[in-house]
Amino acid sequence: xxxxxxxxxxxxxxxxxxxPILLLLLAYVLAAAQRHAANPADKILPLPSGMxxxxxxxxxxxxxxxxxxxxxxxxxxxxxxxxLGLGIATxxxxxxxxxxxxxxxxxxxxxxxxxxxxxxxxxxxxxILFIGLGLGETAKVALIAIxxxxxxxxxxxxxxxxxxxxxxxxxxxxxxxxxQILLRVALPQAMPRLFQALRLALGPAWVFLxxxxxxxxxxxxxxxIFLVRRYLAMDVIIPYVAWIALLAIAMDVVxxxxxxxxxxxxxxxxx
Amino acid sequence: xxxxxxxxxxxxxxxxxxxxxRVNLDIAEGSFVSVIxxxxxxxxxxxxxxxxQEQPTRGTILLDGAPLPPECGPxxxxxxxxxxxxxxxxxLQNTMFALECxxxxxxxxxxxxxxxxxxxxxxxxxxxVGLGDSLHLYPAQMSGGMQQRLxxxxxxxQRPRILLLDEPxxxxxxxxxxxxxxxxxxxxxxxxxxxxxxxxxxxxxxALGTRVLTLDKRRHDPQAPHRYGATAVYDxxxxxxxxxxx
Numbered sequence: 001x002x003x004x005x006x007x008x009x010x011x012x013x014x015x016x017x018x019x020p021i022l023l024l025l026l027a028y029v030l031a032a033a034q035r036h037a038a039n040p041a042d043k044i045l046p047l048p049s050g051m052x053x054x055x056x057x058x059x060x061x062x063x064x065x066x067x068x069x070x071x072x073x074x075x076x077x078x079x080x081x082x083x084l085g086l087g088i089a090t091x092x093x094x095x096x097x098x099x100x101x102x103x104x105x106x107x108x109x110x111x112x113x114x115x116x117x118x119x120x121x122x123x124x125x126x127x128i129l130f131i132g133l134g135l136g137e138t139a140k141v142a143l144i145a146i147x148x149x150x151x152x153x154x155x156x157x158x159x160x161x162x163x164x165x166x167x168x169x170x171x172x173x174x175x176x177x178x179x180q181i182l183l184r185v186a187l188p189q190a191m192p193r194l195f196q197a198l199r200l201a202l203g204p205a206w207v208f209l210x211x212x213x214x215x216x217x218x219x220x221x222x223x224x225i226f227l228v229r230r231y232l233a234m235d236v237i238i239p240y241v242a243w244i245a246l247l248a249i250a251m252d253v254v255x256x257x258x259x260x261x262x263x264x265x266x267x268x269x270x271x
Numbered sequence: 272x273x274x275x276x277x278x279x280x281x282x283x284x285x286x287x288x289x290x291x292x293r294v295n296l297d298i299a300e301g302s303f304v305s306v307i308x309x310x311x312x313x314x315x316x317x318x319x320x321x322x323x324q325e326q327p328t329r330g331t332i333l334l335d336g337a338p339l340p341p342e343c344g345p346x347x348x349x350x351x352x353x354x355x356x357x358x359x360x361x362x363l364q365n366t367m368f369a370l371e372c373x374x375x376x377x378x379x380x381x382x383x384x385x386x387x388x389x390x391x392x393x394x395x396x397x398x399x400v401g402l403g404d405s406l407h408l409y410p411a412q413m414s415g416g417m418q419q420r421l422x423x424x425x426x427x428x429q430r431p432r433i434l435l436l437d438e439p440x441x442x443x444x445x446x447x448x449x450x451x452x453x454x455x456x457x458x459x460x461x462x463x464x465x466x467x468x469x470x471x472x473x474x475x476x477x478a479l480g481t482r483v484l485t486l487d488k489r490r491h492d493p494q495a496p497h498r499y500g501a502t503a504v505y506d507x508x509x510x511x512x513x514x515x516x517x
Contacts, residue, residue: 164354169324170422171357172343174369174429180379184368188359265359265409 046235054235070224074240078221079247081137082209085144086201092145093152094187094194100153101160102168102186103178114157118150123211130216140212147208148201152194159193160186192266195259199252206248274333275300275465276321276433281330282500283316290316292500294330296484303459303466305480307473312486312501314469318437321467322349334432345373348431352438355422356410362421363406366393369429393428399461400424400454416447420454427462436468440475452479483507 008016032045046054058071066073099106100114126143133139163186171181213222221244228236260267274297281294290313298304306314319325321332323343332339334346349355356365370389371379381389397403400420410418419439426434436455440448456479459466470476476483485505492498 165324166351166354167357169322169343170349170351170355170425171368171372173322173345173347173349173426173431174372175345176368176372176379177376180372180376184372184379185357189357263359265411267411 043232043234046238050235051239054233055239058236073219074221074224075243075247077217077219078209078213081140081212081220082144082205084137084141085209086148086198086205088141088145089147089149089152089201089205090194090198092149093156093197094190097153097156097194098160098182098186098190100157101163101190102182107157107161111157114150114153117146118154122147122208126212126215135216140209140217143212144205144208148205151204152197152201155197156190156194160190163189192259192263195255195263199255202248202251202255206244210244274298275335277333278321279331279333281320281332282328283313283320283325284328284500288497289500291320291327291486292502294502296503296506298465298467298482300465301463303464303479303481304468305476305483306467306469306486307471307476307483308486308501310471312488314486315437317486318435318467318469321433322347322435345369345429346432347435348426348429348433349435349437350419350422350426350439352441356418356425358410361407361409362397362402362413362424363390363393365410365421365425366396366428368425373429393424396424396428397421399458400427414447416443416451419443419451423455423458427458427464430462431464433465433467436466436470438470439468441471448475455479477509481509483509 028045029048032042032047035042035045036047055071059069062068063070096110096114100110101107122143125146126139129139129142129146133142167185168181171185176184209220210222210225213220214226217223221240225237225240276296276298278294278296281291281296282289283291294317306317308314316325320327321339323339323341326341343349357368360368367381367389370392371381374385374389375381380386394403394406397406400423402417402420402424405413405417408417410421413421422439439455440451443451452475455466458464468476468479483505484503484507486501487504488499488501489504490499
């Protein structure tokens with residue numbers, strides 16, 4: 001059978017999907033074991049046992065200096081920044097995206113500005129944010145929001161503008177005005193797209209979060225990684241990176257399922 | 272003949288391309304006008320201009336003697352070939368949309384007794400177009416014929432003075448199309464509608480219409496074919512409305 005026609009069952013997909021990951025893990029353990037056989041104090045490729053040991057201190061013991069469980073404090077701080085940044089970005093993208101997409105005068109007025117902001121690399125704004133907003137939480141949240149909002153906004157605006165003209169005309173013949181069309185025609189149809197845009201924005205949002213934390217912070221997943229880097233503490237860095245990946249996957253899965261449950265009508269249309 | 276809708280010296284141009292020229296028409300209340308003509312003869316342009324979706328370059332359109340406002344409104348209903356219904360609303364919600372927009376300017380949603388009343392009215396309208404069993408289906412779950420029935424119900428609940436149909440049955444199977452012809456004739460009679468239908472199906476045009484208009488170019492310039500527009504070259508009155516109703 002041709003490869004283009006091969007359909008994988010759910011079990012097959014699980015098996016084949018897991019295989020490369022398992023192989024990679026195996027390769028890592030083998031390489032680590034080899035290095036440790038040569039030098040038991042090797043720091044570059046820690047063994048799983050070493051990672052467990054290093055992490056248990058962060059997970060289950062209070063830090064002597066701050067009195068906190070560092071791993072959980074880092075996670076909470078990072079998720080809070082991420083949540084706030086993404087929340088602000090999503091809200092802005094939805095409201096402005098709807099207005100830009102549905103109302104030509106708003107598009108003419110704000111479209112060029114949004115385009116101009118969107119082409120600025122957000123990391124280049126980081127110094128401005130730190131100078132303007134201080135080194136606290138505001139600057140980090142602002143970086144995430146500014147980093148992902150323009151892309152989401154343009155996506156939503158484009159989607160709304162691309163709604164079939166027939167629908168907009170039909171709504172008007174049914175007595176709807178601009179506001180009612182925004183509320184009842186554009187907004188509901190923008191929602192599934194917003195969820196997809198948010199899923200795609202998660203990647204960049206994490207990049208901006210880790211960058212901001214790496215540069216100026218005293219708690220957070222990115223801060224910890226860049227702090228322990230000074231001691232070559234791969235036994236902390238690797239579990240932290242894995243944890244970030246796990247969090248990102250969980251968010252993606254939750255958003256995807258929520259979108260499917262909330263907007264059953266979009267099934268099939270969105271793909 | 273009472274001029275219910277009248278088009279006076281209507282021109283439609285896109286850039287230097289003239290689509291319609293010097294269209295003069297009087298359409299009587301209660302008539303079913305079929306518009307036919309070759310592709311590119313401006314059938315759909317004529318419909319869009321009457322609908323208010325586009326503005327004529329020159330000329331006026333009068334509805335009951337008053338000029339039409341320059342945008343779409345609830346006095347003119349429409350059913351397009353596709354995309355006429357809202358994919359995110361069920362059949363019932365699609366049909367209630369007009370009532371909600373008219374009665375609730377701010378939220379475009381009704382609550383309590385008003386909602387129940389609108390729901391009952393919408394359900395009755397869906398029953399009338401043969402969708403009584405499909406109130407809670409989304410358009411994506413419906414066949415093409417059902418979607419067009421829904422689009423008609425959605426338009427009719429607003430009680431438009433004119434119903435405009437743009438190749439409404441063009442994408443349907445012949446069998447389904449025959450059913451739809453029966454339905455639209457029935458509704459036209461029951462609701463006393465004035466219908467203007469654009470179609471490319473001659474049989475459909477003659478079977479349904481009380482009057483058939485053919486749009487085409489009167490003149491043709493081989494060097495610049497776009498410089499002459501189409502107008503009504505044939506205007507056939509098939510039968511007075513009472514004949515059909517009998």
